Amino acid sequence: MVRPRANLKMIATVPNNLLSKHTFIPTLQRTISYLKKKGVEYADIRLEECISEGVMARDGEVDKLWDNLDTGFGIRVLYKGSWGFAASSLLTETEARKIADEAILQAKAIAGIQGSRGQGVKGIIDKNPAVKIKYKAPCQIDPFTIPIEERLSPTLKATALHKNSKQSKKIHTIEGFLDFQKAHKIFLNTEGSFIEQEIFTSGAGIKAIAIDGDDVQIRSFPDSHQGIFRQGGYEQIIEMEILKNTPRIIEEALTLLKADECPSGEKNVVLGGSQVALQIHESIGHAVELDRAMGMEISLAGGTFLTPDKLGKQICSKIVNIYADPTIEGGAGSYLYDDEGIKARRVDIIKNGRFVDFLTSRETAKTLGKKPAPAGSKQGSNGSVRANGWNNIPIIRMSNINIEAAEKGSLDELIADTKDGILLQTNKSWSIDTSRLNFQFGMEIGWEIKKGKIIRPLKNPVYSGITPDFWKTCNAICGKEEWQMYGLNSCGKGDPVQSISVGHGAAPARFAKVRVGAVKC
Numbered sequence: 274m275v276r277p278r279a280n281l282k283m284i285a286t287v288p289n290n291l292l293s294k295h296t297f298i299p300t301l302q303r304t305i306s307y308l309k310k311k312g313v314e315y316a317d318i319r320l321e322e323c324i325s326e327g328v329m330a331r332d333g334e335v336d337k338l339w340d341n342l343d344t345g346f347g348i349r350v351l352y353k354g355s356w357g358f359a360a361s362s363l364l365t366e367t368e369a370r371k372i373a374d375e376a377i378l379q380a381k382a383i384a385g386i387q388g389s390r391g392q393g394v395k396g397i398i399d400k401n402p403a404v405k406i407k408y409k410a411p412c413q414i415d416p417f418t419i420p421i422e423e424r425l426s427p428t429l430k431a432t433a434l435h436k437n438s439k440q441s442k443k444i445h446t447i448e449g450f451l452d453f454q455k456a457h458k459i460f461l462n463t464e465g466s467f468i469e470q471e472i473f474t475s476g477a478g479i480k481a482i483a484i485d486g487d488d489v490q491i492r493s494f495p496d497s498h499q500g501i502f503r504q505g506g507y508e509q510i511i512e513m514e515i516l517k518n519t520p521r522i523i524e525e526a527l528t529l530l531k532a533d534e535c536p537s538g539e540k541n542v543v544l545g546g547s548q549v550a551l552q553i554h555e556s557i558g559h560a561v562e563l564d565r566a567m568g569m570e571i572s573l574a575g576g577t578f579l580t581p582d583k584l585g586k587q588i589c590s591k592i593v594n595i596y597a598d599p600t601i602e603g604g605a606g607s608y609l610y611d612d613e614g615i616k617a618r619r620v621d622i623i624k625n626g627r628f629v630d631f632l633t634s635r636e637t638a639k640t641l642g643k644k645p646a647p648a649g650s651k652q653g654s655n656g657s658v659r660a661n662g663w664n665n666i667p668i669i670r671m672s673n674i675n676i677e678a679a680e681k682g683s684l685d686e687l688i689a690d691t692k693d694g695i696l697l698q699t700n701k702s703w704s705i706d707t708s709r710l711n712f713q714f715g716m717e718i719g720w721e722i723k724k725g726k727i728i729r730p731l732k733n734p735v736y737s738g739i740t741p742d743f744w745k746t747c748n749a750i751c752g753k754e755e756w757q758m759y760g761l762n763s764c765g766k767g768d769p770v771q772s773i774s775v776g777h778g779a780a781p782a783r784f785a786k787v788r789v790g791a792v793k794c
């Protein structure tokens with residue numbers, strides 16, 4: 274079947290006029306006053322505009338294009354101890370009033386079911402000081418200002434590299450994508466806060482798919498199955514050097530066709546940086562979301578083994594330090610203030626292997642018994658709440674969940690220090706249970722290590738484990754020279770599901786006695 278090809282002329286660059294909705298702000302300020310008069314204990318409004326644009330390329334041609342301009346506002350109220358939320362894309366005074374009433378009505382209905390949970394800012398959340406601030410995240414090259422042909426050129430060239438070459442018979446396809454987003458958020462609440470944030474996110478990835486009979490092998494660049502997303506503009510894509518790195522992944526995909534299967538058994542495993550990032554994401558990041566721990570997220574694979582009674586317990590080896598930090602420049606999950614108006618800050622999650630904190634919201638932090646948060650203190654919510662767009666209620670999300678690198682130590686040095694093991698690079702599949710305990714990851718490529726040297730590539734590797742048992746075997750983490758920010762734009766959580774960008778700073782790390790094997794996936 275001949276696949277219909279998109280035409281470059283189909284896409285129109287979205288006008289770069291984000292601030293036109295500023296005329297709606299006085300209406301929202303009046304709506305805040307209206308909500309106060311109606312007797313809400315607390316309310317916030319998020320007015321958001323998001324421009325996004327992306328392309329999928331295949332074998333040197335544009336395969337799929339998408340662009341979107343999405344504007345609207347959401348009102349969240351706390352009334353009689355219960356939350357209500359309503360949203361609309363119609364920016365008028367009448368609609369704002371209607372949505373405010375709907376949010377209150379919803380809270381009343383929920384209060385009727387839940388019964389009294391205490392009254393608002395005293396019972397459910399603590400008062401937070403008012404903030405007035407404008408923030409623009411760093412962005413050197415606004416991707417929407419670059420002509421579409423110029424923006425796409427490296428990806429189109431990279432996905433055409435196998436054409437007319439001797440390798441073309443076994444390289445079935447090379448595909449790549451580019452994705453850009455500009456989000457402009459304005460937050461107001463009944464405590465007097467007015468927070469305006471503008472954030473660009475850019476992402477790209479490419480993969481070579483080699484086929485020989487029923488053997489299918491994939492290699493991806495950058496070192497991540499779903500590309501890498503970072504905050505910033507087109508400079509992030511330039512720095513990736515996609516065209517320069519594509520010949521290597523073509524070569525490795527072809528090498529895998531001839532490689533031996535990964536052996537089965539217990540092995541020392543060195544995980545590449547992007548897999549350490551995903552391991553953190555699935556087994557630590559999601560597990561420390563306090564709404565899961567409190568049973569508020571159970572419907573969408575939303576449990577966790579890390580209940581509050583586990584605080585202080587050793588769940589990783591002593592060399593493991595993992596922290597949340599939304600303040601890192603370029604992190605896909607960075608922000609200055611979260612979607613509850615709480616200032617972003619670094620929070621230790623795992624300290625010397627011990628579980629020391631959850632990701633919290635204003636409500637869950639209070640329920641956990643944390644004290645009120647005076648300005649500048651490190652109590653109360655740690656600012657981990659976000660919503661995907663104006664039409665979703667904010668929930669606890671990972672920001673950038675990172676592992677601390679060792680002072681120094683390259684991947685080559687770690688390999689040289691490994692007598693017998695396997696280096697596993699680039700995730701291909703993942704599976705983890707609802708408690709975030711039992712996991713299995715499939716990887717694109719393995720490299721067998723003997724006496725400190727890589728001796729051969731291995732195909733179809735998988736490894737599995739149980740979260741704390743696995744992390745307790747971590748016996749080496751590479752140094753700062755290997756640490757980098759990875760990021761994805763598709764972390765799903767909530768019901769209805771909300772997909773959001775999350776960052777992970779990670780470096781390669783070694784684990785002992787890991788169950789490995791080979792599975793075609």
Ligand SMILES: [Zn+2]
Pocket residue numbers: 554559763764765
């Ligand atoms: Zn996720």
